[in-house]
Amino acid sequence: MEKKIYIETYGCQMNFSDSEIVASIITEKNYTSADKAEDADIIFLNTCSIRENAEQKVFNRLKQLQHLRKSKPGLVLGVLGCMAERLKSSLLEEEEMGMRVDMVVGPDSYRDLPQLLLDVESGQKAVNVILSSEETYADITPVRYASNGVSAFISIMRGCENFCTYCVVPFTRGKERSRKPESIINEARDLFGQGYREITLLGQNVNSYHWKNEESGAAWTFPQLMEAVASIDPALRIRFATSHPKDISEELLQVIASYNNICKAIHLPAQSGSSSVLKNMNRKYTREEYLSRILAIRSIVPECAVSTDIIAGFCGETQDDHLLTLSLMREVGFDFAYMFKYSERPGTLAAKKLEDDVPEEVKSKRLQEIIDLQNELSLKSNQGDVGKVFEVLVERTSKKSEKRVSGRNSQNKVVVFDNNTGLKPGDYAMVKITGCSSATLQGERTEG
Ligand code: 5AD
Ligand code: SF4
Numbered sequence: 001m002e003k004k005i006y007i008e009t010y011g012c013q014m015n016f017s018d019s020e021i022v023a024s025i026i027t028e029k030n031y032t033s034a035d036k037a038e039d040a041d042i043i044f045l046n047t048c049s050i051r052e053n054a055e056q057k058v059f060n061r062l063k064q065l066q067h068l069r070k071s072k073p074g075l076v077l078g079v080l081g082c083m084a085e086r087l088k089s090s091l092l093e094e095e096e097m098g099m100r101v102d103m104v105v106g107p108d109s110y111r112d113l114p115q116l117l118l119d120v121e122s123g124q125k126a127v128n129v130i131l132s133s134e135e136t137y138a139d140i141t142p143v144r145y146a147s148n149g150v151s152a153f154i155s156i157m158r159g160c161e162n163f164c165t166y167c168v169v170p171f172t173r174g175k176e177r178s179r180k181p182e183s184i185i186n187e188a189r190d191l192f193g194q195g196y197r198e199i200t201l202l203g204q205n206v207n208s209y210h211w212k213n214e215e216s217g218a219a220w221t222f223p224q225l226m227e228a229v230a231s232i233d234p235a236l237r238i239r240f241a242t243s244h245p246k247d248i249s250e251e252l253l254q255v256i257a258s259y260n261n262i263c264k265a266i267h268l269p270a271q272s273g274s275s276s277v278l279k280n281m282n283r284k285y286t287r288e289e290y291l292s293r294i295l296a297i298r299s300i301v302p303e304c305a306v307s308t309d310i311i312a313g314f315c316g317e318t319q320d321d322h323l324l325t326l327s328l329m330r331e332v333g334f335d336f337a338y339m340f341k342y343s344e345r346p347g348t349l350a351a352k353k354l355e356d357d358v359p360e361e362v363k364s365k366r367l368q369e370i371i372d373l374q375n376e377l378s379l380k381s382n383q384g385d386v387g388k389v390f391e392v393l394v395e396r397t398s399k400k401s402e403k404r405v406s407g408r409n410s411q412n413k414v415v416v417f418d419n420n421t422g423l424k425p426g427d428y429a430m431v432k433i434t435g436c437s438s439a440t441l442q443g444e445r446t447e448g
Contacts, residue, residue, distance in 0.1 A: 005031045006040035007145075010058055011048025013202055013241060014173075015081055017153040019046045020142030022080065022110050027143055029114040037065060042076040042117065044103075047083035049168045051343035055083055063099050076120050078103030080110070082172035086347070089127045107158075107173055108132040131174035138183040141190075150395050150426045152196050156184050156225065157203035162244060164271075165282045165349035166314060166342060169204055176204075178211045181220045181228065188229050188236070197393055197426050198237040199229065206240050207247040223255045230259040235428070237393060239263045239412070245270070245293050246284045253300040264301055265335075265412040268293065269309035273328025274321035277314055280354060287328060294332050305381075305411035307336035310370055313363030314342045315354035322366045329373055335381045335411065337374045341367050375438045382413065382436035389446055390415065392431045394423050409441075417443045 005026055009019045022044065023033065034040035043065060048054040062077065069075050077100065079091050085106035094100050102120050105113060106129035116126035136158055144152055157178040160169045188199050203209060209222040222240075230238050238261060245268050256262045268290075272278055275286040285293075297304050310325060329337070341363045344356045358366075390409035398404030398416055405419040407429075417431050431443040 002030055002032045003041040004034035004039060005042040005044065006034040006037050007044045007046060008037065008061070009046045011046075011050065011054060011082065013153055013200065014155065014158075014204065015046050015048060016146075017142065017155045017202055018081065018107060018110070019044075020144055020153075021137045021140050021155075022046065022113065023143035023145050024140050025110055025113055026117075031117075033145055038068065041072065041074065042078065043068075044078045044080050046081040047079055049082040049086045049172055049345065051340060051345075053343065058083055059097075062097075062101065066099050069100070076102045076117065078105060078116075078126075080105045081107055082168070085129050085131070085172040086168060088129050092125050092127065102126070104129060106131065108135045110137070111135075132177075133175045134177060136177055136179035138179045141187070148395055148425060149195060150393065151198040151200065152191050153200050153202050154184055154187050154191075155179065155202045156206060157209050160204040162205060162284070163282060163349065165280065165354065166311065166345065168345040168348055171347055173204065176208060178203075178209050181211050181225055184225065185228050185232070189232050192233055192236045195426055197235060197428075198239065200239040200241060201226070201229065202241060204242065205244050205247075207243050207249070207252060221251075223249070223252045226252070226255050226262060227259070230255075230262050234261050237261050237263055237410075239265065241267050243268055245290050248293050248297070250296060250300065253296060256304070257301045263410045263412065264304040265307070265410065266297060266301075266304055267307045267309075268297075270325075270328060270332075271309060271311050272314065272317070272321065273325035274317070277317050277321045277325075280316055280350075281311075281314060282349065287324065290328070291331065303411070305335040305413070306332060307338075307412070308332070308334050309338045309340070310374075311340050311342050312367040312370055313358035315350055315356055315358070317342075317358055317366075322369075326369065326373055329370070329377060333381065334374065334377055335413070336378060337370075339367060339370050339374060379436070379438035382438060382441055385413070385433045385441055386436060387433060389430055389432045390441075390443075392417070392429050392443075394419075394425050394427045394429060396425055406440075413441050414439070415441045415443055417445055419445075421445065 007019045047058045084104045091101045091104050104127045109128035112128045119126040159174045159176040161176045207222045211220040392407040392415045394405050394407040406416045432446040433441050433443040435442040
């Protein structure tokens with residue numbers, strides 16, 4: 001009988017993309033997928049280590065899943081992804097962990113999964129956490145098992161070598177490497193042929209994408225890759241994430257400006273508004289340099305939305321530093337932000353060299369001020385859109401009513417509107433914005 005497999009994914013878009021690669025590798029080998037953990041013979045948690053609470057969530061889930069072993073003695077529980085890489089075989093220490101895990105597989109070892117599953121079936125515990133300097137899974141066609149059939153991720157590079165002092169990613173995902181451009185372009189073309197209308201090019205640091213053909217010597221940069229993917233069809237939208245402020249080039253901004261189907265939305269994590277905190281974070285830019293990138297975006301792509309990530313309470317952050325973060329947020333007027341409390345990660349440069357000295361309650365207070373300000377900025381940004389007309393790519397019928405549909409505009413804002421004309425996911429519609437909250441725009445369909 002075919003064994004059933006269930007994959008549960010935590011963390012970033014890259015992890016969701018990796019789970020589609022895992023599904024592809026596994027389903028080629030006579031495993032089928034289960035809709036929920038309770039129905040599966042094999043459960044994989046594809047995990048995240050970015051903050052302590054991300055890991056805690058996975059530990060809780062692993063503990064909760066142990067009861068399934070009573071009804072399924074052969075159940076295989078595997079930890080994949082960043083926690084596998086960070087914690088390695090220590091995850092197999094049953095007594096220490098207070099639970100049992102059967103497999104530990106890091107982000108560069110997924111091709112080994114079928115063999116590791118055989119090892120587990122023969123009664124061994126299976127571990128592979130070897131990082132690679134070459135693996136990009138370029139030849140694997142992801143199985144889009146949780147897809148809406150409209151938007152898809154394509155991973156274009158892996159790893160990160162920026163070594164921001166707070167960040168665990170260079171340790172869990174290893175060296176930077178780019179995927180062959182032809183395989184990316186072919187995957188995008190195939191997706192378009194299948195009806196997909198939006199592609200997000202993914203990497204921990206997409207603008208450092210580079211590929212050199214050893215034979216011809218031809219080199220590819222990220223702006224060139226964007227142009228090639230955008231040229232597939234004007235009806236295929238292109239997004240990308242995530243960019244490091246130090247390498248948002250004018251060349252890239254020119255490419256974004258010249259293609260209608262390259263979305264006008266840039267996620268540009270600032271992390272802090274204080275140059276001295278940025279220095280301690282090893283971000284390689286100052287507040288002024290970040291702001292000059294924003295000015296470049298505003299002048300070359302005026303209608304571009306800008307979103308960010310902010311960390312509250314990093315090592316050594318003073319009240320004045322915090323006020324600089326708030327003032328940077330106001331000065332830029334971010335359309336959207338992901339906001340976090342600093343969480344010390346073992347093994348990072350900050351954990352080794354800097355003191356995690358901002359008290360928990362101060363971190364919480366600062367984070368709340370950042371969230372409150374962002375809500376105000378998001379509302380203001382959305383209010384500024386009322387009266388405008390946007391092209392919206394329909395993604396789904398609204399959760400509240402069948403007759404309402406939702407999608408996103410080029411700026412990545414969610415737009416909800418009435419569907420009187422039988423629009424389906426994957427269709428484009430011109431929508432006039434009539435109202436908003438800080439999270440969504442509401443509108444009505446118009447001719448253009
Ligand atoms: N603590 C809090 N937030 C972090 N991030 C990365 N590492 C940490 C950490 N140790 C945030 C950054 C990054 C986003 C993906 O997660 O803002 O851009
Ligand atoms: Fe989490 Fe970073 Fe790993 Fe993504 S790369 S899963 S955000 S630790």
